[in-house]
Amino acid sequence: MSHHDRNSLRLNAMRRSIATLAARLMAEDGIADYGLAKRKAARQLGAPETEALPNNAEIEAELRAYQAIYQEEEQRERLLEMRETAVEVMRLLDPFRPYLTGPVLDGTAGRYAEIELEAFPDSGKEVEIFLLNQGIRFEQNEPRRGGAEVPECVLTFEWNEIPVRLSLFEPDAERAQKRRNGSPDRMSKVVRHSLLIIAVSLLAATAGYFYGSPQPATPPPAEAAPTADAPARLLALTLPDLDGRPQPISQWKGKVLVVNFWATWCAPCKEEMPEFSRINSKYAEKGIQFVGISIDSAEKVLAFQKDTPVSYPLLISNLESLALSSDFGNRAKALPFTVILRADGRPQRVKLGKFATPDLEKAIESALKPD
Numbered sequence: 001m002s003h004h005d006r007n008s009l010r011l012n013a014m015r016r017s018i019a020t021l022a023a024r025l026m027a028e029d030g031i032a033d034y035g036l037a038k039r040k041a042a043r044q045l046g047a048p049e050t051e052a053l054p055n056n057a058e059i060e061a062e063l064r065a066y067q068a069i070y071q072e073e074e075q076r077e078r079l080l081e082m083r084e085t086a087v088e089v090m091r092l093l094d095p096f097r098p099y100l101t102g103p104v105l106d107g108t109a110g111r112y113a114e115i116e117l118e119a120f121p122d123s124g125k126e127v128e129i130f131l132l133n134q135g136i137r138f139e140q141n142e143p144r145r146g147g148a149e150v151p152e153c154v155l156t157f158e159w160n161e162i163p164v165r166l167s168l169f170e171p172d173a174e175r176a177q178k179r180r181n182g183s184p185d186r187m188s189k190v191v192r193h194s195l196l197i198i199a200v201s202l203l204a205a206t207a208g209y210f211y212g213s214p215q216p217a218t219p220p221p222a223e224a225a226p227t228a229d230a231p232a233r234l235l236a237l238t239l240p241d242l243d244g245r246p247q248p249i250s251q252w253k254g255k256v257l258v259v260n261f262w263a264t265w266c267a268p269c270k271e272e273m274p275e276f277s278r279i280n281s282k283y284a285e286k287g288i289q290f291v292g293i294s295i296d297s298a299e300k301v302l303a304f305q306k307d308t309p310v311s312y313p314l315l316i317s318n319l320e321s322l323a324l325s326s327d328f329g330n331r332a333k334a335l336p337f338t339v340i341l342r343a344d345g346r347p348q349r350v351k352l353g354k355f356a357t358p359d360l361e362k363a364i365e366s367a368l369k370p371d
Helices: 002-029 034-044 058-071 072-092 125-131 171-181 193-203 230-235 269-284 298-307 320-329 359-370
Strands: 099-101 115-119 139-141 155-161 163-167 238-240 246-247 256-262 286-294 314-316 337-342 347-352
Touching: 002 034, 002 058, 002 230, 034 058, 058 072, 072 115, 072 155, 125 155, 125 163, 230 320, 230 337, 238 314, 256 269, 256 359, 269 286, 269 337, 269 359, 298 314, 337 359, 347 359
Parallel strands: 115 163, 256 286, 286 314
Antiparallel strands: 099 115, 139 155, 155 163, 238 246, 256 337, 337 347
16 A cells, blocks of 8 residues: 555544544534534544544534434434424514524534524614513624624524524625525525424424434435445454454454444344344354444443344444445445455445345355455
């Protein structure tokens, strides 16, 4: 491997580490600003702030993954509560044409999030007087920097004990934004309350086995081709087993390796594992090794294994290793996801979704055959 390739691998690994830590800081410490979160993460990891910094989309993907794994039920309940509250506030403020934006809209709102609203009144004083007449106490802040996208003032108050941040812009700013940002991308970032009511009504009904914001459990998209460095990164992983002992994936190098990304909260994952266990035992003498990488806590996996014993190692993943499934073609970051590597480390097959037994055995037999 050339020096350039090694440096590229190092930078990619650091980029993912920063994104993972930044997501945890946002979820657990209440940091709302992506830039602040990534800079703080870079400092904690000893990385130069100008090197390998992830973009906001990468951090958002990790944040959704973190919330799905560690805060799933809490985050879903909190998001529903905040969206219901947002509908109430937006109905109250309807004369001032309010729009919802931020984490409550995009689905990443956690325990420290605010309801972020934008409004375009003829006068900011109108809104202040309106709130006072409604008996709503608020604080006023004036942004230091000017510009078309900077509000004239920001009013903060609480509604149902949930913090609300209301940014007030001039009426011309609404028209200018529509002309400048009237694209689907912009419209996905702001929404009037009529659309939000639909989002609230759908939230409790949506479910699936995707990381991040709730999505319908529709058939997953086709897998993409693995990246060139994905097998090397997988074999370089060391993860704890259920006893907390570190287990390097490289200990099974030279075998046909079947790596299954799964979680205890994923029903299709649990359904296919007894068959995986049977096939692992069937092919063990032929140099086949199954490994389960759980996107879950050790306690939950131990409880699962007590009811459903399996014949292969189960390892506990951290968020950084989640990127591996994406590198192997799992662009949706959905579960279950299975990777089959030949004995020389080359990918034989990847599978998003349940692996049918005949297809799995066929892929294993193909991996055992010499080229």
